[in-house]
Amino acid sequence: MNSNAQPLLLHLAPGDPEPLREQIARQLRGRIVRGELAAGALLPAHRQLARQHRVAPSSVQAAYELLVAEGLLRGEAAGEVRVATLEGEHRRDLLERLQLEELVAQELGRRELEMARDVQRRLLPPSELAGAGWQVAARCLPARVVAGDFYDVLRRPDGSVDVVVADVAGKGFAASLIMASVKAMLPFVTAEGGVAESLADLNRRLSAELGRGEFVALTLARFHPAQGRLELANAGAPDPYLLRPGAPPQPLSVPGPRLPLGVRAEVAYASRAAELGAGDSLLLLTDGLPEARDPAGDPLGYEALEAMLAGEPAADSPSSWLSGLFDQVQQRTGRLPEDDWTAALLLPRDDGGAP
DSSP, X not given: OOXXXXXXXXXXXXXXXXXXXXXXXXXXXHHHHTTSSOTTOEEXXXXXXXXXXXXXXXXXXXXXXXXXXXXXXXXXXXXXXXXXXXXXXXXXXXXHHHHHHHHHHTTOOHHHHHHHHHHHHHHSOOSEEEETTEEEEEEEEOSSSSOSEEEEEEEOTTSOEEXXXXXXXXXXXXXXXXXXXXXXXXXXHTSSSOHHHHHHHHHHHHHHHOOTTOOEEEEEEEEETTTTEEEEEEESSOOXXXXXXXXXXXXXXXXXXXXXXXXXXXXXXXXXXXXXXXXXXXXXXXXXXXXXXXXXXXXXXXXXXXHHHHXXXXXXXXXXXXXXXXXXXXXXXXXXXXXXXXXXXXEEOOSTTOO
């Protein structure tokens, strides 16, 4: 008997059309993917768990074997079964599948959910983009099948580029619809005027459309590669970080009102300038990363995030650097996100002006 095994309480329904082995596998799969059962945790022997829940040992054994085949459990000597170690990307893929299955179980059609997710993905630019003198890597990890967070990259006729990271209040379908509306407005409001004026215009439009309790936190960075100059405006989002080799991460705070978009019709947003030189980068992010919670419910916090940024090793590409940061946050918090995680990394590119 696995005397040191972690006790497991399952909610089984022998009369349910779903076979018992599937019920057991589904519930264990959910706990493993969400991080409720940690890597290396010892599970009860199949006969022990069967006695506890008054089911046939063969049902428990079949569920264990299914999860071993999926790579979620591993069998060891003396018949012991432990939770396997999941890589960050694998865990995220499994979480997305699990969320989709749970929503389908709530009588939402799988086809409709997959279509909504695919449409939203097509609304986002590629995760890696480059132009004359700049490159951007971005990631958006939804807490649900669809996200309220988003990022965008807008090329301007004068050779500058706008990078946007935004967080719509809430999660799921309602937030994703607002996200699509905001993204559609961005090219029009940023076409003329500075970054502060663009936020003021977008805020007026959203104030007329959004309901009570609906708002958008958004950061807009405009980069002029020829001069290495940045313009920043911020409406309620975390400060972007200026990352320079050999220097601690520098949060770039924008003066003036920081009210999220859509809360009040007239807000006089301000802007600030900064320089982005060779070797520098600018990280824009939503609050999902610094506010990610560990199993005890404590947030990661900005100090811990800044320590990660300072210690994040060089990578083969901006995209792999960003993936490494997401993996660090996930490993530190030990669980998958309860809120969307979104970030964009903007870098100068010395390409002789080539597009």
